[in-house]
Amino acid sequence: MSEKKKIYKPSPISGFPEWTPDVRLVEQQWLDHIRRVFESYGYCNIETPAIEALDVIAAKGEDVDKEIYVLERLQADENDKKEARLALHFDQTVPLARYVAQHFNDLIFPFKRYQMQKVWRGERPQAGRFREFYQCDIDVINVDHLPLHFDAEMPAIIWQILSTLSGMKNEKIQLRISNRKILMGAMQALEIKNPVEVMRWIDKAEKLSEKQIFDGLLSANVEKNSIRPLLTFCEKKETGPQAGLNIYNHINSYSFCNDLMREGAEELMFVMDQLALLPANAAVADLSIVRGLDYYTGTVYETVFLDDPSYGSICSGGRYDDLAGNYINKHLPGVGISIGFSRLFDRIRQKGQLPLGKHSPADILVVMPNEDMRGVATETANILRQRYNVELSHGGKLKKQLATAEKKGIPYIWFPPFEDGLPHEVKNLATGEQTKADPNTWEASLRGTS
RNA sequence: GCGACUGUAGCUCAGCGGUAGAGCCCUCGGUUGUGAUCCGAGUUGUCGCGGGUUCGAACCCCGUCAGUCGCCCCA
Numbered sequence: 001m002s003e004k005k006k007i008y009k010p011s012p013i014s015g016f017p018e019w020t021p022d023v024r025l026v027e028q029q030w031l032d033h034i035r036r037v038f039e040s041y042g043y044c045n046i047e048t049p050a051i052e053a054l055d056v057i058a059a060k061g062e063d064v065d066k067e068i069y070v071l072e073r074l075q076a077d078e079n080d081k082k083e084a085r086l087a088l089h090f091d092q093t094v095p096l097a098r099y100v101a102q103h104f105n106d107l108i109f110p111f112k113r114y115q116m117q118k119v120w121r122g123e124r125p126q127a128g129r130f131r132e133f134y135q136c137d138i139d140v141i142n143v144d145h146l147p148l149h150f151d152a153e154m155p156a157i158i159w160q161i162l163s164t165l166s167g168m169k170n171e172k173i174q175l176r177i178s179n180r181k182i183l184m185g186a187m188q189a190l191e192i193k194n195p196v197e198v199m200r201w202i203d204k205a206e207k208l209s210e211k212q213i214f215d216g217l218l219s220a221n222v223e224k225n226s227i228r229p230l231l232t233f234c235e236k237k238e239t240g241p242q243a244g245l246n247i248y249n250h251i252n253s254y255s256f257c258n259d260l261m262r263e264g265a266e267e268l269m270f271v272m273d274q275l276a277l278l279p280a281n282a283a284v285a286d287l288s289i290v291r292g293l294d295y296y297t298g299t300v301y302e303t304v305f306l307d308d309p310s311y312g313s314i315c316s317g318g319r320y321d322d323l324a325g326n327y328i329n330k331h332l333p334g335v336g337i338s339i340g341f342s343r344l345f346d347r348i349r350q351k352g353q354l355p356l357g358k359h360s361p362a363d364i365l366v367v368m369p370n371e372d373m374r375g376v377a378t379e380t381a382n383i384l385r386q387r388y389n390v391e392l393s394h395g396g397k398l399k400k401q402l403a404t405a406e407k408k409g410i411p412y413i414w415f416p417p418f419e420d421g422l423p424h425e426v427k428n429l430a431t432g433e434q435t436k437a438d439p440n441t442w443e444a445s446l447r448g449t450s
Numbered sequence: 451g452c453g454a455c456u457g458u459a460g461c462u463c464a465g466c467g468g469u470a471g472a473g474c475c476c477u478c479g480g481u482u483g484u485g486a487u488c489c490g491a492g493u494u495g496u497c498g499c500g501g502g503u504u505c506g507a508a509c510c511c512c513g514u515c516a517g518u519c520g521c522c523c524c525a
Binding site: 012014066067091119121123124125126127128129130133134135200291292303312313314315316338339340341342343344367369370397398399400401402403404405406407413415418427429432434 | 451483484485486516517518519520521522523524525
């Protein structure tokens with residue numbers, strides 16, 4: 001009877017973030033905000049299962065294999081071996097490809113969809129790097145041909161979201177844009193035979209010293225005479241209203257400029273021209289942007305905090321020529337971008353910039369002086385609930401009830417009449433002001449509190 | 451998967467060989483129907499886990515697990 005209970009001390013699992021209610025409240029507001037902007041552009045939502053057949057996920061490439069979580073029952077029986085192996089999805093692009101292939105005949109093209117779900121990656125967690133995190137993806141897929149203006153719509157949507165999220169007001173972010181055709185063309189012109197390895201080094205240009213990059217490219221067997229031209233070529237960055245034309249001219253001025261490079265340059269110019277209305281430095285044409293994943297074939301995007309680019313990209317994506325070629329015999333080009341929601345959110349949280357304070361979605365706490373009044377209080381709460389989020393107090397001393405509202409950040413206390421014939425009263429906790437009010441008609445001045 | 455560092459109360463940490471501490475948080479109280487301030491009282495720990503050295507270990511040694519930060523890779 002008095003035997004000591006075994007306690008399993010709770011501890012967080014690294015890389016799997018969870019928040020207290022006040023933080024979660026803001027996280028949900030962020031997700032709602034992103035959803036609203038996506039929908040304001042006419043994109044529809046889909047949700048795919050957390051898992052896919054392992055074969056589907058692993059089709060992406062060897063490099064990601066080691067990060068994939070597979071799913072199995074603790075006690076599998078022999079029949080399980082007949083089932084396909086399952087794995088938690090690693091991103092939302094691969095599930096999208098499968099989804100589009102599977103529902104091809106029921107979708108309306110260009111298919112414009114957004115998707116906000118958790119994804120899982122078996123990485124070593126670090127600041128801004130999780131093993132379970134939200135991604136907010138938005139993509140357009142079309143059959144055979146996808147107009148280029150979608151490549152410009154993606155960063156425009158992203159800019160609108162990032163510049164209006166709560167807590168982001170003082171953050172300087174930058175969308176960096178390039179087009180893979182440019183670098184691919186340049187590597188062709190310079191007769192570089194292992195483009196993937198070379199792109200990796202170019203991608204690291206910001207983190208490493210010039211010498212490190214030089215040596216890296218040398219070890220990647222790039223012709224010594226080609227390294228310097230390649231690096232100076234990639235260093236080019238252009239922002240502002242003339243960015244498109246300037247970057248085009250830069251590329252075109254090179255003696256080794258070929259058709260593929262020119263094609264990429266024209267596309268990049270088009271995208272930059274469409275973004276000319278954004279504030280200075282919001283978007284930059286940056287030839288060092290290549291992205292790690294190998295399925296991108298045209299426009300590529302990356303987004304960083306200008307004061308801390310090494311934190312990593314908080315929003316990346318690009319154009320791919322053929323999304324679902326592995327699953328269906330159709331040519332389906334697409335372009336898409338993904339907000340690394342958790343990385344972005346956690347950064348703002350760590351910097352203490354989230355508008356925290358509320359631990360409850362309630363606008364009003366209806367209190368009661370004693371249990372005899374619970375009936376009246378319940379009735380009052382129900383009336384107010386038609387227009388507000390209302391918590392009915394659990395009772396106890398009035399003093400405690402007020403303190404509860406204070407702690408939970410509920411802005412208003414509602415006092416039902418304590419005796420027949422007396423009026424209702426409502427108290428604004430921030431100002432301390434208490435006034436008579438009618439629950440049917442009272443208007444809260446909630447602006448700015450949520 | 452590799453390397454460096456760190457594990458003491460819910461949180462931030464002090465203690466570094468001799469009875470386990472502080473601040474914050476939390477709980478209760480400061481009369482009858484009103485929070486934030488103030489005052490008073492109180493609770494909170496296998497000192498990550500296992501072994502070793504020692505009369506004695508939170509402290510020293512070994513191992514292990516977990517976490518943080520770099521690398522790889524990426525949102």
